[in-house]
Amino acid sequence: MSEKPKKGNSLKLVIIVLLGLIVVGGATFGGMMLAGKKGATPTTTTKAVETKEATYSLDECLVNLTDSDAKRYLKVLVYVGYGENEELSTELKEQKPVIRDLVIKILRSKKTTDFSDAGVDLIKKEIIAKINPVLTKGKVDHIYFNDLLVQ
Template structure:
């Protein structure tokens, strides 16, 4: 009689351990399943974002002196303007290019070397947009892109 109670206790122990593993495994599977669904929902939402096409126009390269007082410094930069598709604006940019270049040169010549720090350069881009847009009558530019920026 002493053997039967120990077999019953060990059988109970095995059943409890197996049930515990099934519950933990089920919870882990359910959590992974729900996490996988949430990840795919986010991806589907991201995929629905509309991509607007933007046209860029080159204002060519600028080479200007900066207003630093400690030494002679200059800026060399290739600037592009970005705008939504607008054939009339493209034509106007071409005809107004000398005026726009003059405005950009005046704006850039008033800057110092420290103004072209990564944190400040976005402010310069906004300033250039604010200077250029009043000249345009058939549309507005949305972005300024600096390529090959060199401050020396």
């Protein structure tokens, strides 16, 4: 008969230990949440800088790439970004065939391996460097690739 009280005492001990762990875990979680909120307050009070940028679509480009191991192609929708400038907007519409030709020449000279994250940024910079000398009423600030597909 002495075994029954021992089982009851060990069950109580397990329950007390589990409750203690829950309380300590809850206190730790609450402390981390408070510390996280204190660290996040300076970033939430900063104001976002508003930039007004217009974009113009150069439409979809489908080009062959220069890979020698297989026939590969690139399909991409290209947009140019520039500061809001009505004269530049008109010039982009007028110069669209010339600008598309420049973009296609640059893209056709690339290989599949050139389209890594860092490589895409370099290609965008190269395109901007080729487009801006053609423009007289402003300059292109950004190139955006949408629906980039290399196959």
